[in-house]
Amino acid sequence: MRKHIILLASLLMSVSLLTGCHGSQGSQEFTVPENFDTSREYEVTFWAKNDTNKTQTDIYEKAIKDFEAIYPNVHVNMRLYTDYGRIYNDVITNIATKTTPNVCITYPDHIATYLTGDNVVVPLDDLFADAKYGLGGTDVAFDSVGQNEIAEEFLEECAFDGHYYAIPYMRSTEAVYINKTYVEKLGYEVPDILTWDFMFEVAEAAMKKEGENFVVNGQKVMIPIIYKSTDNMMIQMLKQKDAGYSNEDGEILLFNDTTKELLYMIAEHAKTGAFSTFKISSYPANFLDAGQCIFAIDSTAGATWMGTYAPLSDISADKFVEFETAVRPVPQFDVNNPKMISQGPSICVFNKSDTQEVLASWLFAQYLLTNDVQIAYAETEGYVPVTTKAQESDTYQEYLSLSGTDNNQHYDIKIQASELLLNNIQNTFVTPVFNGSTSLRDASGQLIENVTKSVRRNEKVDDAYIENLYSSVASLYHLDQATGNASVSGEKADLGPLPSASKALLITLVIVWILIGAYYLYLNQKKKASS
């Protein structure tokens, strides 16, 4: 039921190409009104994303109801999505018709594309700082969080081009959900932090068969490693290797020799069947829970699907097997310097001609940072609240302390996933945001997907293959036609010969300077002669 990943990828590529057309659709720059006019009625459209999780939609609905009770003159209309890509698509479409929502859940990468339109997204700096209606503002009618109460690392992820364009809503990272029982059965102990080598070694050991069945699980199916998000896989591996991916200027550095080495490593284990991906096989959780996977790598926000007692599942009850689950950070190349991605939804506010409407939107966005919303939503998955105020609250601390006391709200795997991030916030990173960074992310995953598919189909993966892969993926994602501040390079680009107009201008400048010099010398000579 994943279906149509390809369609999404194509769509994202296509919309990124359309973005250049939006500049003329801009609105006036937003300025914070002196006062919020509560005598007027406001309609605020909110595009929300949930993980196909009814509890999450219930929390959104409650948040809206509670907010409307505080601000009866503001009416929030929610539209639900289960996919960031679709929100992105719809926003892009609606920028052109000036029918964007007022508030939406999004990724900073996507905002970078929205920003190609003039004044489409409201820079939040002035709103943050506004004494009355800003973060912790005096005239905010609920318990507003102060800017210093938002986790600094998470807030900084929403800043680019010198401005804050979003506020974080929830944060997650990736985790390895491990069938510890099988790892030990294979003669290994699960370390606190896995290396890639360790994981691949155990995975290869798990490929041993007797007859048609794998020894470790006695089943016909065993895919020891399944990675959900291969773009994250490549991005984190490159970061851990301190290798190129992109830089703040939007220069694309992905297609380098370290990437090639990593692809060879992945190919080696994909060929034996020890490694596969979500796009090729299916959700890691489905295989993990059925005892057909040992290392399921997925978001911490997918923790409720992992393990023998997972409260959510797509497989039938009779397919579950009994095993102990361990939750660990993503594998590392250097366990003493772990690096893991920070991800999760953020909130942006769209500009409108009515500044009062924007202010109403901002107040609602800000309401989503209150403890009631933050804690409730974080508890639905292995998310972490983005405010220290919520993280440190008695309510949230009690929630964490009750880990494992039941297999629903306090499901131990879910809470362990949240704690993984809480304990590693300082080890998280994000990739540079620029117009085109979404395509680059997709391309990085596509490299892994293609290599994995190719070796499964007995195609030869060598230098020539990689060279061709780099070229085709760069073309597919239009990275070879980068516009704006994005360019593809591992080195400085050869810009070719100067245009003739430029040459003429330079020649003219040289002649002018020569004439100025000559005139100065003439004046000097004349002065000497007269004296």
Place this chain on the structure above:
Amino acid sequence: MKKLFKSVLTLSLVAGLAACGSSSSAAGSAASAASEATEATTGDDGVKSEGVMTYAEYAAADLDTQVVVETYVQAKQGWWENSATIYTQDKDGGYFIYGMPISQEDYDKLVPGQKIKVTGYKSEWSGEVEITDATYEIEDGNYIAPALDVTDLLGKDELINHQNQFVSFTGMTVEPIGDDAAYLYNWDGSGTEGDDLYFNVSKDGNTYQFTVESYLCGADTDVYKAVKELAVGDVINMEGFLYWYEGANPHITKVTK
């Protein structure tokens, strides 16, 4: 079911309304055409060209190997930016073509019944066997598969032999889902209008979950509207495609009481 990626299907707005009948769609209806047919119609002799697999050979082929089949379009589930997902079938079995690169012009030629030759790789995703990374040739020939009644095979191992085929289910009773509803938007009720519809139906004491796949049959189709009119206890007949996701997961295209 998580179905995180299912929602992505809505991106393909030009998608597969054709399968489901729609008051607002002028597109032809493969499923409807099939349901109204008293017998299969063929425009060719059904003999495979040289180098083309029979369905038996296709079924026996290993995963991740190249396959070449001649088959007939039954319904289109989506198209976007030169890529399409299509239910196809010959007289012996069904072939689900996933994400096949195709131009809009050729996509429009793939009307229900149209014969195509497909070369791609046999793949499996959560039990769904499909052809991926495919190329195609449009050929002369026409075949609309009749709906095969598989009601008696529900819950039995033999059902998988009809995976991806156009099938029917008869005399099934609508059972409650979620908080005693007749249907839900998304598997857990987390969706809204336009998302997939999930509903439970039973036969002989066993309950099964069926789906109206919103990209195959969107909110303006007859089947989408019909499911929203269902009440618990209704006895209904259904037609659709026998999709697979961790077990049978029929994508229903028609519901009648």
